[in-house]
Amino acid sequence: xxxxxxxxxxxxxxIQLGLGVLFTSFLMLGLVVLxxxxxSWEGRRREAFLKxxxxxxxxxxxxxxxxxxxxxxxxxxxxxxxMNFLGLWLYYHESLQGEAKEHLNTLARQxxxxxxxxxxxxxxxxRERLFAITALGHMRAASEWKTLWQMTISSNPYLSLAxxxxxxxxxxxxxxxxxxxxxxxxxxxxxxxxxxxxxxxxTAAISQPLAxxxxxxxxxxxxxxxxxxxxxxxxxxxxxxxxxxxxxxDPDILAACLRSLSEFSIPLDLPLMREYAAHESWFVRVQVxxxxxxFGVREDEEMLLRLLDDPEWWVxxxxxxxxxxxxxxxxxxxxxxxxxxxxxxxxxxLVQAREERRIRIS
Amino acid sequence: MTLxxxxxxxxxxxxxxxxxxxGMYLLLNIMALPQVWNTLRIxxxxxxxxxxxxxxxxxxxxxxxxxxxxxxxxxxxxxxxxAYPEYxxxxxxxxxxxxxxxxxxxxxxxxxxxxxxxxxxETKEIRNLYGSLQHSNLRVIDKENGxxxxxxNAGINVARYPLFCCMDADxxxxxxxxTRIVRPFLEDPTMIACGGTIRIANGCxxxxxxxxxxxxxxxxxxxxxIMEYLRAFLFGRMxxxxxxxxxxxxxxxxxxxxxxxxxxxGYRTDTxxxxxxxxxxxxxxxRQKGVPYRIAFVPDxxxxxxxxxxxxxxxxxxxxxxxxxxxxxxxxxxxxxNPKAGAAGWLAYPFMYLFELFGPIIELCxxxxxxFCFVMGIGSMAAWYAFILLAFxxxxxxxxxxLLLEELSFHLYPRFNHLVLLTLAAIGENLGYRQLNSWxxxxxxxxxxxxxPAQWGSMTRRAAWAGQMEETGADRAEGSHAVRLEExxxxx
Numbered sequence: 001x002x003x004x005x006x007x008x009x010x011x012x013x014x015i016q017l018g019l020g021v022l023f024t025s026f027l028m029l030g031l032v033v034l035x036x037x038x039x040s041w042e043g044r045r046r047e048a049f050l051k052x053x054x055x056x057x058x059x060x061x062x063x064x065x066x067x068x069x070x071x072x073x074x075x076x077x078x079x080x081x082x083m084n085f086l087g088l089w090l091y092y093h094e095s096l097q098g099e100a101k102e103h104l105n106t107l108a109r110q111x112x113x114x115x116x117x118x119x120x121x122x123x124x125x126x127r128e129r130l131f132a133i134t135a136l137g138h139m140r141a142a143s144e145w146k147t148l149w150q151m152t153i154s155s156n157p158y159l160s161l162a163x164x165x166x167x168x169x170x171x172x173x174x175x176x177x178x179x180x181x182x183x184x185x186x187x188x189x190x191x192x193x194x195x196x197x198x199x200x201x202x203t204a205a206i207s208q209p210l211a212x213x214x215x216x217x218x219x220x221x222x223x224x225x226x227x228x229x230x231x232x233x234x235x236x237x238x239x240x241x242x243x244x245x246x247x248x249x250d251p252d253i254l255a256a257c258l259r260s261l262s263e264f265s266i267p268l269d270l271p272l273m274r275e276y277a278a279h280e281s282w283f284v285r286v287q288v289x290x291x292x293x294x295f296g297v298r299e300d301e302e303m304l305l306r307l308l309d310d311p312e313w314w315v316x317x318x319x320x321x322x323x324x325x326x327x328x329x330x331x332x333x334x335x336x337x338x339x340x341x342x343x344x345x346x347x348x349x350l351v352q353a354r355e356e357r358r359i360r361i362s
Numbered sequence: 363m364t365l366x367x368x369x370x371x372x373x374x375x376x377x378x379x380x381x382x383x384x385g386m387y388l389l390l391n392i393m394a395l396p397q398v399w400n401t402l403r404i405x406x407x408x409x410x411x412x413x414x415x416x417x418x419x420x421x422x423x424x425x426x427x428x429x430x431x432x433x434x435x436x437x438x439x440x441x442x443x444x445a446y447p448e449y450x451x452x453x454x455x456x457x458x459x460x461x462x463x464x465x466x467x468x469x470x471x472x473x474x475x476x477x478x479x480x481x482x483x484e485t486k487e488i489r490n491l492y493g494s495l496q497h498s499n500l501r502v503i504d505k506e507n508g509x510x511x512x513x514x515n516a517g518i519n520v521a522r523y524p525l526f527c528c529m530d531a532d533x534x535x536x537x538x539x540x541t542r543i544v545r546p547f548l549e550d551p552t553m554i555a556c557g558g559t560i561r562i563a564n565g566c567x568x569x570x571x572x573x574x575x576x577x578x579x580x581x582x583x584x585x586x587x588i589m590e591y592l593r594a595f596l597f598g599r600m601x602x603x604x605x606x607x608x609x610x611x612x613x614x615x616x617x618x619x620x621x622x623x624x625x626x627x628g629y630r631t632d633t634x635x636x637x638x639x640x641x642x643x644x645x646x647x648x649r650q651k652g653v654p655y656r657i658a659f660v661p662d663x664x665x666x667x668x669x670x671x672x673x674x675x676x677x678x679x680x681x682x683x684x685x686x687x688x689x690x691x692x693x694x695x696x697x698x699x700n701p702k703a704g705a706a707g708w709l710a711y712p713f714m715y716l717f718e719l720f721g722p723i724i725e726l727c728x729x730x731x732x733x734f735c736f737v738m739g740i741g742s743m744a745a746w747y748a749f750i751l752l753a754f755x756x757x758x759x760x761x762x763x764x765l766l767l768e769e770l771s772f773h774l775y776p777r778f779n780h781l782v783l784l785t786l787a788a789i790g791e792n793l794g795y796r797q798l799n800s801w802x803x804x805x806x807x808x809x810x811x812x813x814x815p816a817q818w819g820s821m822t823r824r825a826a827w828a829g830q831m832e833e834t835g836a837d838r839a840e841g842s843h844a845v846r847l848e849e850x851x852x853x854x
Contacts, residue, residue, distance in 0.1 A: 127403045
């Protein structure tokens with residue numbers, strides 16, 4: 001009855017399937033054990049490698065002569081230890097400055113790493129390529145320039161960003177005009193990493209290319225680029241920012257430019273900033289409130305008091321914060337303002353700013 | 363149809379169901395593998411010194427607290443030590459009956475704050491808002507009890523930043539948890555929510571409020587839950603990421619865009635599955651509007667939570683989860699097979715209904731049916747063996763595959779005795795634990811269908827880690843098999 005009859009072919013199939021499932025489980029378990037053994041072996045190998053090379057590389061990098069006392073010419077790193085070497089080498093490269101980096105590059109060349117890196121760059125897996133691209137950048141491998149540039153437009157954001165960074169490491173002045181438009185377009189490049197790369201490029205290399213890219217970019221890309229320009233604290237960017245502010249009508253771009261001007265806090269820009277205090281977009285007005293709080297003068301107190309009546313809470317709040325932090329502002333003066341505003345929403349937000357100020361001061 | 367035909371049909375049905383259920387889970391595990399593998403490859407340079415460039419988006423951490431006087435101070439201290447450039451911590455004291463608020467006031471020098479930010483979500487009455495004289499980025503809301511959802515909504519109302527992180531007050535994070543979970547938002551501007559992987563803290567060692575040594579508990583229930591979390595919560599969810607069909611982000615740790623959640627109306631307060639319901643609703647609303655969006659998951663172990671170690675607490679938790687699942691699915695059933703719903707509506711939703719929600723009913727009926735056949739002499743021993751082989755064999759296969767994925771990825775439990783314990787748990791959980799869970803989930807479904815009043819119950823929390831703030835690295839926690847977590851080795 002049912003398919004429980006032991007001669008039933010379906011039943012046989014089910015039993016075989018069940019046995020197959022169990023067998024697969026055992027196979028998988030065996031694989032887990034093998035992986036664990038391999039991990040353990042790799043870990044021991046890595047520890048043994050690092051035990052020798054960590055002090056050696058540190059001495060090589062930091063020694064004035066650049067070569068350790070017991071350095072044996074012809075010392076090699078086996079292929080199996082390439083990634084172990086690169087891991088340590090990159091860590092030191094990213095941690096040290098100046099001549100130490102050149103010593104590390106010398107070491108890598110003496111060990112024939114450049115050929116291996118080029119091979120990894122072209123044929124390696126994702127991890128190998130990321131390591132290789134980063135290392136080639138540190139080694140200033142100009143021969144890879146064209147391939148790196150092609151990689152920056154790859155659909156893989158990690159490879160493309162790593163390639164962009166390496167181009168900057170090799171030659172920031174040549175790299176930035178090429179990369180600036182890309183920076184605006186590539187939404188998949190995490191902004192903290194882009195900002196780090198720009199900092200590495202240095203203000204001399206980035207300001208003009210970024211400014212040029214902003215002027216020819218779409219509004220969305222321009223907003224991104226303006227933020228980066230500001231983050232790099234390059235005063236060369238100010239003329240471009242002022243020009244964009246005068247020429248653009250896009251509220252997001254205006255807000256980004258005003259925010260940038262706030263960061264620079266040049267008194268010369270105050271009249272320009274004040275022009276936008278009554279802009280129809282609240283996120284433009286909020287930047288004015290923030291900016292006046294950062295580098296406004298006594299005369300701007302009136303303007304900030306007017307902004308306390310803004311229909312948008314964030315504008316009121318930033319204006320209140322700006323007043324509370326104004327140079328020379330005292331508790332008594334704040335109390336007077338609050339009393340004058342007599343329980344209105346403007347007064348309420350100023351009370352909040354005053355209490356927050358007390359907490360900060362305490 | 364004769365009785366014989368009916369029995370054959372039933373046997374085939376249950377067989378196909380078991381095959382379908384376990385086949386889908388296996389497929390999800392397979393889908394998860396390239397995601398996890400790729401993530402690890404991409405992160406291979408993360409061990410290098412990182413510079414904060416000031417572009418990381420600021421985050422508001424929202425942590426509801428109810429009767430947490432024993433652990434709240436330690437929890438808040440650890441939250442204030444996260445390695446992230448700009449964030450605020452908002453603790454919502456949800457009408458605690460114990461001394462939670464007093465502890466906070468004492469330990470963090472709280473003073474009343476005047477708040478004028480217009481609240482967009484309705485909540486129970488806010489009694490007071492406090493700021494800390496010690497930490498300018500800490501605020502505490504004291505409110506009438508309204509449940510976790512209500513507390514989170516109150517937190518969203520006062521959150522200052524564009525992203526908020528919902529978490530449980532007793533969740534244990536790692537210093538770089540925020541850095542890791544915010545990554546998807548930096549890489550994809552359409553990201554609206556991202557979940558973090560929750561791991562079991564039982565048996566682990568905590569120092570200064572942070573997890574420093576992964577370990578395994580001795581308690582078998584907790585061990586089974588570790589396997590369960592690996593199988594269902596880690597790889598099971600990662601499998602949905604490529605389809606943009608992640609339907610659950612745990613309330614224990616997740617980050618969302620505040621404006622999107624506000625537009626959606628915040629958390630519902632009439633469901634116990636508020637975390638899943640919100641994510642399902644976000645899918646629904648974004649699909650209805652036709653707005654491009656993504657909801658993702660990071661596989662990194664970045665949040666640790668205490669799992670129940672007694673049957674009563676575990677039972678209550680599982681009943682509540684199942685009930686919450688039913689509520690979340692039914693409230694957003696627009697997604698089911700809707701032409702606009704994409705993979706969320708055509709793959710994830712049917713899967714949730716068929717295998718997660720009603721699965722326990724079918725599973726238990728299958729067991730009972732086979733037992734009935736066996737007892738009544740319908741069918742042979744061979745049929746019985748076949749059923750057992752499939753039911754338990756597939757379960758073991760899934761658990762072992764999760765173990766394999768863990769070995770390929772994070773291998774948080776590096777000792778061989780860990781492997782032995784986890785293997786025993788992978789096998790053991792199929793010999794009663796899963797069946798018990800199915801029974802509890804069935805109770806949850808019945809309660810959902812009957813619309814019985816929802817109850818959170820209470821969990822007996824040991825929170826042994828809260829007393830380990832001052833231990834040194836050389837100490838070992840008793841009753842566990844703890845191993846120090848290593849920093850990512852250079853070059854690994």
